[in-house]
Amino acid sequence: MKSIGLVIPQVARFDQLFRFKSGAALDGFELMYETYGTLNEARSNAVLVCHALNASHHVAGRYSDDPKSAGWWDNMVGPGKPIDTNRFFVVGVNNIGGCHGSTGPASINPKTAKPYGSAFPIVTVDDWVHAQALLAEYLGIGRWAAVMGGSLGGMQALQWTIDFPERARHALVIAAAPRLSAQNIAFNEVARQAITTDPDFHGGDFYAHGVVPTRGLRLARMLGHITYLSDDAMMEKFGRALRSGALGFHFDVEFEIESYLRHQADKFAEVFDANTYLRITKALDYFDPALPYEGNLSEAFSHAQANYLIVSFTSDWRFSPARSKEIVQALTDNRLNVSYVEVDAPHGHDAFLMDNRHYHGCVAAYMDNVAAEVSA
Amino acid sequence: MTRADYTAIARWVPQQARVLDLGCGDGELLKFLRNERNASGYGIEIAPDNILASVRNGVNVIQKDLETGLSGFGANSFDCVILSQTLQAMHHTELMMKEMLRVGREAIVTFPNFGYWRHRLQILLGHMPVSSDLPYQWFNTPNIHLCTLTDFEGLCKTLHVHILERLVLEDGRAIDALPNLRGSLAIYRIKAA
Numbered sequence: 010m011k012s013i014g015l016v017i018p019q020v021a022r023f024d025q026l027f028r029f030k031s032g033a034a035l036d037g038f039e040l041m042y043e044t045y046g047t048l049n050e051a052r053s054n055a056v057l058v059c060h061a062l063n064a065s066h067h068v069a070g071r072y073s074d075d076p077k078s079a080g081w082w083d084n085m086v087g088p089g090k091p092i093d094t095n096r097f098f099v100v101g102v103n104n105i106g107g108c109h110g111s112t113g114p115a116s117i118n119p120k121t122a123k124p125y126g127s128a129f130p131i132v133t134v135d136d137w138v139h140a141q142a143l144l145a146e147y148l149g150i151g152r153w154a155a156v157m158g159g160s161l162g163g164m165q166a167l168q169w170t171i172d173f174p175e176r177a178r179h180a181l182v183i184a185a186a187p188r189l190s191a192q193n194i195a196f197n198e199v200a201r202q203a204i205t206t207d208p209d210f211h212g213g214d215f216y217a218h219g220v221v222p223t224r225g226l227r228l229a230r231m232l233g234h235i236t237y238l239s240d241d242a243m244m245e246k247f248g249r250a251l252r253s254g255a256l257g258f259h260f261d262v263e264f265e266i267e268s269y270l271r272h273q274a275d276k277f278a279e280v281f282d283a284n285t286y287l288r289i290t291k292a293l294d295y296f297d298p299a300l301p302y303e304g305n306l307s308e309a310f311s312h313a314q315a316n317y318l319i320v321s322f323t324s325d326w327r328f329s330p331a332r333s334k335e336i337v338q339a340l341t342d343n344r345l346n347v348s349y350v351e352v353d354a355p356h357g358h359d360a361f362l363m364d365n366r367h368y369h370g371c372v373a374a375y376m377d378n379v380a381a382e383v384s385a
Numbered sequence: 386m387t388r389a390d391y392t393a394i395a396r397w398v399p400q401q402a403r404v405l406d407l408g409c410g411d412g413e414l415l416k417f418l419r420n421e422r423n424a425s426g427y428g429i430e431i432a433p434d435n436i437l438a439s440v441r442n443g444v445n446v447i448q449k450d451l452e453t454g455l456s457g458f459g460a461n462s463f464d465c466v467i468l469s470q471t472l473q474a475m476h477h478t479e480l481m482m483k484e485m486l487r488v489g490r491e492a493i494v495t496f497p498n499f500g501y502w503r504h505r506l507q508i509l510l511g512h513m514p515v516s517s518d519l520p521y522q523w524f525n526t527p528n529i530h531l532c533t534l535t536d537f538e539g540l541c542k543t544l545h546v547h548i549l550e551r552l553v554l555e556d557g558r559a560i561d562a563l564p565n566l567r568g569s570l571a572i573y574r575i576k577a578a
Binding site: 318348374375378 | 403425427433436437439440441443444445446447448449457458459
């Protein structure tokens, strides 16, 4: 199917105090974003796409200087695609604290003329949503037709409907969870330890030393990547295949899966900021909309008004279907409109990024009705 | 299901009712009840194609295996629970009856009447019945708990379930005399005792 084609990222500057949930604040900040499609006259057809751990504002299309730069959700967003840019005005944004152009730990702190590094605040899903709300105002969007995301992106969509009930008609929450399990947090902690114990980390202020904690980032990415795939998918793709065809009796790359993980790790460590990785995993750990309600998730949605599409994938063991069902339960407890689809897919957590006829068909059908509702 | 079946069911669904449709299929009935009765609620479905069709119809559909019960829903959380042409395909028939009447103030149950004369005739002629209400061959039917009107009413008695109303149809037309023989589709409105 056709892609949206060439896209150009833009920057929105906010010269105002931004107070984080932690209490820390920035005097001002920038958000890098992209838009696809056209905002209609009623400004009713805007869709916000929230990114997960390692993605960015670059949701769809590609950049003129790089034919391989397809957006991370290019199969979902574009002309004639489930989120049809012929009808919807789609916004992708790099979250505050990120490392793809929005103000984050690697940005220059105007007060010191040096990168924020360790001084950059801990960010939370609430902080991201509040920054996204400022972007919505900047773009003149009073109410999103839909806010959507997969994984951590889905958590932001949920948070939108809790924090700004009147500003999101629909939320599409895909492969998400209402809060992390102890196992989820454990994986994040190992990833963080890999980074913070790298001698090149320098307590987060590695920029001044002209180094990057590459080893830590690589390990964090390898670990994360394993949790994104199912055992079956990994076996199917790599099996026990050996690169050279025979056992070599050494510790260098032998199995294809080792080669794949190392390649993914190298690619990631080249582009991703270690401080951002630490903060995003922390935002995941902290996400718990039920916390102010003594753990009662249903209470958390007691003021919500949005309509929801919740999607999970059978082979996702990171955020399993059972976790999505917890969300569905909380929504039906509040008599909110919700549809829940459990997609039979073998790929694990990453299935939310893959082509799947049923999954994309359900999102497309849902968005068809959203389009009719907002006259898109 | 035909329009006549929908209309018959809709008559028993109050305006603005909260409805739970168990085995909601393509969501057409829920859509019909939304348009005709301003009803809201959820459909439960397990088949992917039906879930897609329900989403397309703009109704709330929740993917779930009914055989696991309705533990996600509180007591009396719906005005009306509908089990349309599904009872005969369920393994845990008694559990389903109890669960329906726990989460719903009332329930509407429809099922093909195995005692319909055409079905009886086919058995007399030496075959398993096949009709518009039982459109399967013996080897591919999902129906494992077929019953007659008399059988269903016996179960209701055993489970202390009140039958509030009964409508028996043949090709969408109401049948009054000899319903267990002449009716092909039974529709009951029931509640817990």
